Amino acid sequence: MHMKKVTLTFDNGPTPGITDKVLDILARKNLRSTFMVVGRNLEDPSAASLLEDVHAAGHWIGNHSYTHSVAFGERQDGEYVEAEIGKTQQLLGKYVHPSRFFRPFGNDGQVGPHLLSEAALSYLLRHRYTGVLWNSVPHDWDDQAGWVERCLADVSRQDWTVSVLHDIAHAALPRLPELLDRLGDSGVTITQDFPDEVILMRDGSPVSLPDSYIAERL
8 A cells, every 4th residue: 555645844934932832743743844944034033043943853944035025936136046045044054954955935835937037046056955845735824724624635635745834823833733633643654855746956956847937938
């Protein structure tokens, strides 16, 4: 019997009072995840201090841009790329994963040519990043009533689900224990790794990188 896999990721933190509670919930289940960090949050020392806790618990830490505001395909200058990716990477400091994980801003979890510009792609390849997308966006931030069921539906239809949750206020935290219990009951394997289908590039080498993800190539 083929065992389904699930990779849980948490975007847009760290958030004091939220990220620490997410860490506690994951620790009780002995689970490891990846936290895709928004750089400007790290200007708050109380948020920045959470990076040590995330790292110490065995979770991976990735770069989710500095402002999380305008997708690269919608603003194509190189200066913006450096400000969004480079500045965040500096703020992550010693907690950067060796694979240099980066997740682009997806406009509410959509994929398409807004994800990357030629300038962003060149920067990521040149600096040997590993670009990480997703195949499940349950909308925990705007649908408390339905996001758990939406995530489970995604898991049921895919062999390997990479789900985007959020360690911000009014998102995954209230129902995260329920999700983990239901995933456990379903018999799936929760893993920290990523399938090739959601990897744009790995250590600067293209993996799953269609032209349809790059604005200027359409």
